[in-house]
Amino acid sequence: MEMKADMVQQKRMLKLISLGFALWLLITMVLSVGGYYENFRYLPPRIFLFGILPPLVISLVLIFSKSFVNILRHIPPSWLIKVQSFRIVMELMLWLAYIGMLLPFQMTFVGFNLDIVAGITALFAGRVFYRKRRFFKPETVIWNVFGILLLINVVFVAVISTPTDYRVFLNEPSTAIIASFPFIWIPTFIVPFALAMHIFSIRQVFIKDLKPFDA
Numbered sequence: 001m002e003m004k005a006d007m008v009q010q011k012r013m014l015k016l017i018s019l020g021f022a023l024w025l026l027i028t029m030v031l032s033v034g035g036y037y038e039n040f041r042y043l044p045p046r047i048f049l050f051g052i053l054p055p056l057v058i059s060l061v062l063i064f065s066k067s068f069v070n071i072l073r074h075i076p077p078s079w080l081i082k083v084q085s086f087r088i089v090m091e092l093m094l095w096l097a098y099i100g101m102l103l104p105f106q107m108t109f110v111g112f113n114l115d116i117v118a119g120i121t122a123l124f125a126g127r128v129f130y131r132k133r134r135f136f137k138p139e140t141v142i143w144n145v146f147g148i149l150l151l152i153n154v155v156f157v158a159v160i161s162t163p164t165d166y167r168v169f170l171n172e173p174s175t176a177i178i179a180s181f182p183f184i185w186i187p188t189f190i191v192p193f194a195l196a197m198h199i200f201s202i203r204q205v206f207i208k209d210l211k212p213f214d215a
Contacts, residue, residue: 055192082126087119
């Protein structure tokens with residue numbers, strides 16, 4: 001009976017998370033179209049204050065939720081790493097934006113954005129760390145920390161490429177395009193999603209009696 005109640009609670013949480021995703025995408029789209037994010041001189045930056053920060057806070061809250069931890073218990077650990085391979089596609093899209101003169105070179109893998117490394121290694125790490133139904137926990141934590149550092153790097157490069165007084169990269173174009181739709185979903189959804197997957201993967205490592213999964 002208790003197990004059934006837990007499943008109902010988990011399904012309810014998944015529905016709330018899905019609804020939250022949709023609502024957040026809608027809110028950031030409306031704010032972007034309305035020009036809310038275009039004021040880069042506002043401190044703290046609006047993209048951080050009402051872009052990256054809210055999803056990050058929610059992700060941190062979720063890892064302390066018993067219902068969400070039970071959801072993590074039933075997710076194969078390799079999935080939380082393999083899903084990061086989507087960053088390969090994202091980096092290719094950023095490169096195309098650079099070719100189209102919408103973004104500066106430093107925001108691509110030909111510049112200082114090495115996030116594609118996380119995407120490529122995710123394909124291998126998702127199998128190597130969980131082969132033969134074993135769970136390589138230290139390696140999982142190290143890889144996730146590595147992925148988080150790559151995210152921090154690309155966010156930092158983006159910030160010092162914006163048209164502000166603290167701009168370091170003076171080459172054109174700037175990264176002002178990220179304040180417009182649909183590019184706004186990169187800092188407000190894509191980056192927080194990748195960060196959340198890292199946080200959830202690390203949290204999963206510390207779940208007691210986590211049953212082994214195949215990669």
